[in-house]
Amino acid sequence: xxxxxxxxxxxxxxxxxxxxxxxxxxxxxxxxxxxxRNVMLYGTLIVAALYYLLPLYVMVVTSLKGMxxxxxxxxxxxxLEITFEPWVKAWAEACTGLNCDGLSRGFWNSVRILVPSxxxxxxxxxxxxxALANWRFKGAELFFxxxxxxxxxxxxxxxxxxxxxxxxxxxxxxxxxxxxxxTIFGMPILTLLFRNxxxxxxVELFKAARIDGAGFWQIYFRIMLPMSLPIFVVAMxxxxxxxxNDFLFGVVFTRPDTYPMTVQLNNIVNSVQGVKEYNxxxxxxxxxxxxxxxxxxxxxxLFVRGIAAGAVKG
Amino acid sequence: xxxxxAAGRPNHLFRNxxxxxxxxxxxxxxxxxxxxxxxxxxxxxxxxxxxxxxLNFVGLDQYERLWxxxxxxxxxQNLAIYGILSLIFSLVIGFVLAALMDQKIRFENTFRTIxxxxxALSFIVTGLVWQWxxxxxxxxxxxVRSLGWTGFSFDPLYDPDIVIYGILIAALWQGTGLxxxxxxxxxxxxxxDIWKAARVDGIxxxxxxxxxxxxxxxxxxxTTLVIxxxxxxxxxxxxxxxxxxxxxxxxxxxxxxVYDYMFQAxxxxxxxxxxxxxLLTVAIIIxxxxxxxxxxxxxx
Numbered sequence: 001x002x003x004x005x006x007x008x009x010x011x012x013x014x015x016x017x018x019x020x021x022x023x024x025x026x027x028x029x030x031x032x033x034x035x036x037r038n039v040m041l042y043g044t045l046i047v048a049a050l051y052y053l054l055p056l057y058v059m060v061v062t063s064l065k066g067m068x069x070x071x072x073x074x075x076x077x078x079x080l081e082i083t084f085e086p087w088v089k090a091w092a093e094a095c096t097g098l099n100c101d102g103l104s105r106g107f108w109n110s111v112r113i114l115v116p117s118x119x120x121x122x123x124x125x126x127x128x129x130x131a132l133a134n135w136r137f138k139g140a141e142l143f144f145x146x147x148x149x150x151x152x153x154x155x156x157x158x159x160x161x162x163x164x165x166x167x168x169x170x171x172x173x174x175x176x177x178x179x180x181x182x183t184i185f186g187m188p189i190l191t192l193l194f195r196n197x198x199x200x201x202x203v204e205l206f207k208a209a210r211i212d213g214a215g216f217w218q219i220y221f222r223i224m225l226p227m228s229l230p231i232f233v234v235a236m237x238x239x240x241x242x243x244x245n246d247f248l249f250g251v252v253f254t255r256p257d258t259y260p261m262t263v264q265l266n267n268i269v270n271s272v273q274g275v276k277e278y279n280x281x282x283x284x285x286x287x288x289x290x291x292x293x294x295x296x297x298x299x300x301x302l303f304v305r306g307i308a309a310g311a312v313k314g
Numbered sequence: 315x316x317x318x319x320a321a322g323r324p325n326h327l328f329r330n331x332x333x334x335x336x337x338x339x340x341x342x343x344x345x346x347x348x349x350x351x352x353x354x355x356x357x358x359x360x361x362x363x364x365x366x367x368x369l370n371f372v373g374l375d376q377y378e379r380l381w382x383x384x385x386x387x388x389x390x391q392n393l394a395i396y397g398i399l400s401l402i403f404s405l406v407i408g409f410v411l412a413a414l415m416d417q418k419i420r421f422e423n424t425f426r427t428i429x430x431x432x433x434a435l436s437f438i439v440t441g442l443v444w445q446w447x448x449x450x451x452x453x454x455x456x457x458v459r460s461l462g463w464t465g466f467s468f469d470p471l472y473d474p475d476i477v478i479y480g481i482l483i484a485a486l487w488q489g490t491g492l493x494x495x496x497x498x499x500x501x502x503x504x505x506x507d508i509w510k511a512a513r514v515d516g517i518x519x520x521x522x523x524x525x526x527x528x529x530x531x532x533x534x535x536x537t538t539l540v541i542x543x544x545x546x547x548x549x550x551x552x553x554x555x556x557x558x559x560x561x562x563x564x565x566x567x568x569x570x571x572v573y574d575y576m577f578q579a580x581x582x583x584x585x586x587x588x589x590x591x592x593l594l595t596v597a598i599i600i601x602x603x604x605x606x607x608x609x610x611x612x613x614x
Contacts (some may be wrong), residue, residue, distance in 0.1 A: 027393035045414055049428045053486065055443040056431070062446065073458030074457040075447065120545045128340040135333030143337070143344040150348030152600050155587040156572040160367070160582065161351035184343050191340060247551040252577065262438045266555050269442050278446060289439040296434035297427070302497055304430070 063087060069285035070278055086277070090284035095274070096267040097256070103284050106264030110244060110291075111176060113260055117182035118239045122232065125187050129194025130220050134206055151188035159252055166253070178253045182243050190235055197231040198224060199264070233308040237299050241292040261288050352593065358587035363613045367582055376587035386588065389566040392478045393595075397546045397568070403486055404542055405535070408493025413523060415494070426498075430491035437488065441555025444484035445471060471557055474564035481556055481565060485549070493538055500534030501527070502581070536603060544598045547592055568592050 058075050063086050065079040073080075079084070092102040099105070134139055162181060167174040171180065209219045250260040259267070265288045269281045296303050353499030362372045380386050382511050411429060415422060432440065450469035458466045504527055512522040528535070550569035555567045568588060576585035 041414060041417055041419065045411075045419070045425055048411060049425060052428050052432060052491070055447055058447055059443055070452065074460060075449075076457060077345050090532070100538045113353070122465065124339045127336045131333040131336045131340075135330055135336075137333055137337075138329045140333075140337060143341050147340060148346055149600075149604075150344065150352075152540075152596055153348065153352055154569065154589065154596060156548075156569055156576075156585075157349040157355050157593045158347060160576060160586070161354045162347060164367070165346070183339075186345055187340065187343050197562050216516040241434055245438075246440050247436065248573075262436050262551075265442070265548075266399065266438050269445075270555070270558060276451070278449075281442065282446060285439050286443045289435045292434040293431065293434070296431055300423075303434070304426070 003209055050218055054172065059282045059286050063090075063279055063286055065279055067277060067279060078137055082106075086279035087281040087287070090268075090280045090287060094280055094284060095126060095267045096264055096271065103246075103261060103264060103268070103287055106259060106261035107287070109258050109264075110261040112258075113178055113182075113250075113254075114240065114243050116175070116267055117179045117186075117243050118236060120179055120189060121183040121186040121239055122235050123282075125235070126191030126194045126228075126232070127220065128187070128191045129196075129199050130215070131216075132191065132195045133198035134219070134224075135216060147188045155185065155248060161250075163252070173253065173255050178249060181249050181253050182239075182246070184248070189238070193231060193235055193238075193260065194228075201227060230302075233299075234302055237295060237303050238306045241303075242296055244291050353414050354414055354585050356590050356593070359583065359590045361583055361586075363582040363586070365580045365582070369457050372583075376583045376606055377591075380584060380587045380591070381382070385563050385566055386568075386571055388563055389568045389571050392565060393549075396482055396549065397543070399479075400489075400543055400546060401539065402494045403482075405538065406437035407486065407490045408538070409497050409528075410491070411494040412501055415498055426495070429494050432488045433491045435488065437549075437551035438555045440484050440488045441481075441552045441557075443488070443557050444480070448480055448483075472561055472563050477557060477561065477565040481553060484556060485552060488552075489542070489545070493542065496534060496538045496541075497531075500531040503534075504530055536607070540600065540603050544596060547596050547599075568595075574601055 026136065061078055062070065062075060062084045064084070065073075066081065066083050066085070070082060090102060091104050094102045118130075131137075132144055160182070163172060166177045169177075171177040181217060205223060205227075206219065209223050214222065244260075245262065246260065247262045247266070250263045254260065254263075265284055268284055358367050358369075359366060359376055360373060361370050362375065363370070415425060419425070440546065444556060446472050448455075448469065450472055453467060455468045457467070470476045470483070508530070509522070512526060519525075548569060549567055550573065553559060553565055553567050553570055559566045559570055568591065572585050572589045572592065575581045575588065
């Protein structure tokens, strides 16, 4: 009984298929925009995206409200009355300890730290990577391996010895000292980045330049440098965001009047004295996050490439 | 090719001199700072240095004191909870997002931009934002209460029992975008034919992912794991910004312990001992990985 009925339905099914094959539409089955799969897929993605966007939204909204409105309303509601006063206050008047000149000081400190650190660390690392890729000497790989393993050592392990070295050199607590520190800790990843890039360039170019009599520096400046602008941009993105976002080295290696922006921000927001002004705090937080965010939105795919390069070992 | 040339000629110090001069910074950093500095810290962790480092060996005293300190025990517990959960969640969330992104969707770049932007922000900014969002008086808790659930309670930052989960939420928000990107790159590296073959064989999609794609992505997973893990051990700024280790010392982490003892409590020996323990933790993670990754092959 059961067998016969299945057979019947199968036959009916075959009939249906063959008739559809004979006369039905050809080509791919058209996809409906609102298929269950699409709703699930985009639904999940949109919910996730909202979760990721939420804190940014809350920051912006809070920084545009006045304090009375914050006390009454909830953090998600848009501002009834937009005010830019918190931004002005965060930039020019917020207090850390006795200083009340706002985040602007931290901003300029960070800029003063950022520019030389980025330039020096990239210069040093690119030359090291170039030496490793094209002018290998005995023992070079050993030091490089130590460097790469060193990238995984927690900073806390090496901080105090560095303090001593810098103190001996007389640059502890100065801007130069911090630049040296950023150069040291940027080195593993940047050297790896440059070494792999230079090694991927055609060797024939290098050989031809050698035959023409070019030396170490000549080949670096005249051939390698002009050919590797993209990787320099990637390295720059990596360093600008990394150094701007640094907190630990800023705390350890600078003095209060030269604190970078992140340290000053933390001191402003987490200070125990005075009334908490949440709108000013959020404006200050946004101001500090603005630089890496701008770099991120402008650089787009290169940023992804930068972190992927940072992630993938050679 | 450089090596062949070297084999023909006598090898001496001044060969390739420019390259050696150019590598001096690298050699110094690798040997003096990374190798020397690490050894220095380990050696001084066996001394009773307080305000200044002194070579007055006291054996394992500092370590005994360290493991007797309740603050250190809390730090280690927090690190363990935070570490295990953030490994699991960031791998799962990162992979699921990547798998969704890999369905030939529209607006892929927009979604990627949204998922990844927190990674551009510093831990300080992340911590401060989530401190505000999780604020019990104004944040999520009060919003849900004002919607009618007056008994709703969610204030991880002021409850010692769950404060570490509050930090975890912020950390996941900041870091999963990166995991998603790495996973997506891994998924894109998988041959299209594998998918076709699986479909011809009638294997359901989730099974293809679980039994074929994920095992194929082993290298990506291991790399990601190592990156997340070495980041976890270093977690410091996030805690400083979000809770300053509080309430009480419920959200202390080892990196903060080290900093506080070295630069605030003027107890260098304790700081060195604690940082050596951190080094040990990293070694436990890294050594097996390095062995698997480089030990099997002849060339490193």
